[in-house]
Amino acid sequence: MKTSTFRIVPLSTEVAEAARRAAASGTLDHTVVVADSPQGYPCRHCLRFAKPGERLILFPYASIPAGHPYSETGPIFVHEQPCERYATTDQFPLDLRRGRVIRAYNSNYDMIDAEVVNASEPEAVIEKLLEKPETAFVDVRSVTRGCYTCRIQRQ
Numbered sequence: 001m002k003t004s005t006f007r008i009v010p011l012s013t014e015v016a017e018a019a020r021r022a023a024a025s026g027t028l029d030h031t032v033v034v035a036d037s038p039q040g041y042p043c044r045h046c047l048r049f050a051k052p053g054e055r056l057i058l059f060p061y062a063s064i065p066a067g068h069p070y071s072e073t074g075p076i077f078v079h080e081q082p083c084e085r086y087a088t089t090d091q092f093p094l095d096l097r098r099g100r101v102i103r104a105y106n107s108n109y110d111m112i113d114a115e116v117v118n119a120s121e122p123e124a125v126i127e128k129l130l131e132k133p134e135t136a137f138v139d140v141r142s143v144t145r146g147c148y149t150c151r152i153q154r155q
């Protein structure tokens with residue numbers, strides 16, 4: 001079996017817990033939403049789609065920190081209830097194989113490449129982007145809405 005060259009980095013449990021606390025205390029930019037479709041609400045902590053009826057917190061997350069030309073803050077979901085952080089980090093999450101774009105960044109957080117992937121080949125695109133010496137990490141995003149999904153680093 002081929003060993004993966006990459007490592008999936010889901011949203012940290014610390015960030016997910018902070019979002020849950022902020023939503024519980026009524027912070028205005030943290031909203032509770034109820035999933036109303038099976039593939040519209042990917043939780044960035046467990047990297048699974050929320051099931052219809054499950055509650056999530058919608059909040060802004062700075063995937064690229066402030067102070068850079070490509071600085072970016074955008075909306076993401078986490079389950080409202082504690083969930084298990086995605087653990088099989090050498091495997092691309094099954095729920096995220098469709099509708100994704102993969103962006104490569106250098107160590108200054110500059111975007112240096114991007115490619116839309118189809119369901120059969122996220123691994124090949126990730127490996128190709130990570131082979132570039134200047135790539136520091138790649139980010140997976142929604143191709144339709146642009147939202148940050150997860151980060152991927154070299155093993």
Ligand SMILES: [Zn+2]
Pocket residue numbers: 043044045046047048078079083084
């Ligand atoms: Zn979750």
